[in-house]
Amino acid sequence: MTSWTDTEGRADKPLSRIRVLDLTLARAGPTAVRHLADWGADVIRIEPPAGAGASDPVGGSRHGPDFQNLHRNKRAITLNLKTPEGHALFMKLAAGADVIVENMRSTVKTRLGIDYEAVRAVNPRIVYGSISGFGQDGPYAERAGVDQIAQGMGGLMSITGLPGQGPVRVGIPIADLCAGGYLAMGISMALLDREATGQGRWVRTSLLEAMVAMLDFQGARWTMTGEVPEQAGNDHPTGIPTGVFPTADGHVNIAASGQRLWTRFAAAAGLGHLVEDPRFADGAARSRNRAALNALIGEVTATRPSAHWVAVLMEAGVPCGPINSIDQTFADPQVRHLGLAAPVRHAELGEITIVASPLQMTGTTRDIRCAAPDAGEHTEEVLRGLGLDPAEIADLRDRNVI
Structure with a gap:
């Protein structure tokens, strides 16, 4: 007892x-x-x-x-x-x-x-x-x-x-x-x-x-503007590009919404030329062309392993992280530290x-x-x-x- x-x-x-x-x-x-x-x-x-x-x-x-x-x-x-x-x-x-x-x-x-x-x-x-x-x-x-x-x-x-x-x-x-x-x-x-x-x-x-x-802001989109949110999958409904992207050995989450983070991310990922592309010039444009942008990003991220992108994007100040299974989560050094x-x-x-x-x-x-x-x-x-x-x-x- x-x-x-x-x-x-x-x-x-x-x-x-x-x-x-x-x-x-x-x-x-x-x-x-x-x-x-x-x-x-x-x-x-x-x-x-x-x-x-x-x-x-x-x-x-x-x-x-x-x-x-x-x-x-x-x-x-x-x-x-x-x-x-x-x-x-x-x-x-x-x-x-x-x-x-x-x-x-x-x-x-x-x-x-x-x-x-x-x-x-x-x-x-x-x-x-x-x-x-x-x-x-x-x-x-x-x-x-x-x-x-x-x-x-x-x-x-x-x-x-x-x-x-x-x-x-x-x-x-x-x-x-x-x-x-x-x-x-x-x-x-x-x-x-x-x-x-x-x-x-x-x-x-x-x-x-x-x-x-x-529901938080998703609910407020309806109560304030009458907009009914829909499924967005792994993409953030309003912050673009934010979502899950393929890597050579799995997937990573990347959060590069907002002009400052988007510019940093594009430079770090070797996609700096997309910053001047009118399809992706600002948040509204990136939202309209989300699928095309995600495809271009995915082509690049798929060439290197997840650990590479986490290190590169962290160095550039762009939020990024691996997608862990539960055992990997509890093995993570920060989770162990906490x-x-x-x-x-x-x-x-x-x-x-x-x-x-x-x-x-x-x-x-x-x-x-x-x-x-x-x-x-x-x-x-x-x-x-x-x-x-x-x-x-x-x-x-x-x-x-x-």
């Missing part, structure tokens, strides 16, 4: 004084909680006991890479919220918590009696974070939310992929991950506000809201390596303190903290409350 104390490895973290009750499933909610756990929050993950509605963990086994990556730095208890005793224990935990995070359908938490208003009645300082598929209310509120569905409904799949090939999903669960990041940010803001007001807030987002927000693959010891698996937080800050480290817990690993520890004695805990276990 993973050892844990209230302060172990957390004392220097900015959220070390914050206690979080984690009721999340799937990926978006756990992602939000992971941000809080990584930065010191005392997270208690609450799951149903066996036979009381426990679901399969996202991505497979609890000891697999997905679960271990999602649920590190947490404690875990089992609690049957559908029983009166389980509900009472949850409310006792909620009375002393700072944050609750859930991603149930909007009616489920109300039916269980653990919704924001119910918790606020026992703890007005609670910051209650909710992620849904499409929002807590409205015509789609009761729909189940799945990352790929949100990618499609949010417009992302219509602009991803090569022109004419049809919609393409992004290769990561980007709606889940972005919604989780947005919720963690909202929770942090609400905690900061609570220092001034003494009152908690209900913080909400959804996969759909996160996906539409992540410590983005972090070790942690698991009681059964030994030392494992998972993906570190992308944040760094002075005065603390972003080390992973604790591997993802087994189901109910800390149940007795947490209940003892509520004042229950061993006989009471054993009775609750016998009755499948925990």
